[in-house]
Amino acid sequence: MVDDKKNDLAIVTKKYETFDTLQVLIGNCKLVIVSSYDLDLGAFKKAIAANDMINAEKWLNNQKCYNHDAQMPHIKIFWLYAFDKKRPSVISNYIIPNEN
Numbered sequence: 001m002v003d004d005k006k007n008d009l010a011i012v013t014k015k016y017e018t019f020d021t022l023q024v025l026i027g028n029c030k031l032v033i034v035s036s037y038d039l040d041l042g043a044f045k046k047a048i049a050a051n052d053m054i055n056a057e058k059w060l061n062n063q064k065c066y067n068h069d070a071q072m073p074h075i076k077i078f079w080l081y082a083f084d085k086k087r088p089s090v091i092s093n094y095i096i097p098n099e100n
Contacts (some may be wrong), residue, residue, distance in 0.1 A: 035063075057083050 001005040015023055035041065038083055047056040065075075079085050 033060075039063075040080055 002010050002021055009028070012023075044056060044059045047053070047059060
């Protein structure tokens with residue numbers, strides 16, 4: 001739509017190669033997984049160190065998931081980039097209300 005002059009600005013998540021469009025990085029997002037101190041992360045860390053994303057995903061799916069939003073946009077982004085999946089297989093066990 002920017003190329004077609006229908007929009008003046010677009011915020012995108014990937015680079016588009018065009019000859020007449022300027023792209024500037026305005027920020028990035030670091031996704032962090034938080035767990036309780038006593039959760040045994042050994043199998044997960046071992047899978048990540050070995051780049052074994054299948055077992056890392058299985059481990060994550062077996063954990064309880066707390067989330068701030070029923071639509072889970074951040075979890076969907078994490079699943080897309082970490083496991084190349086458009087839909088996470090994890091289901092939120094608990095949803096914590098956010099400030100909005």
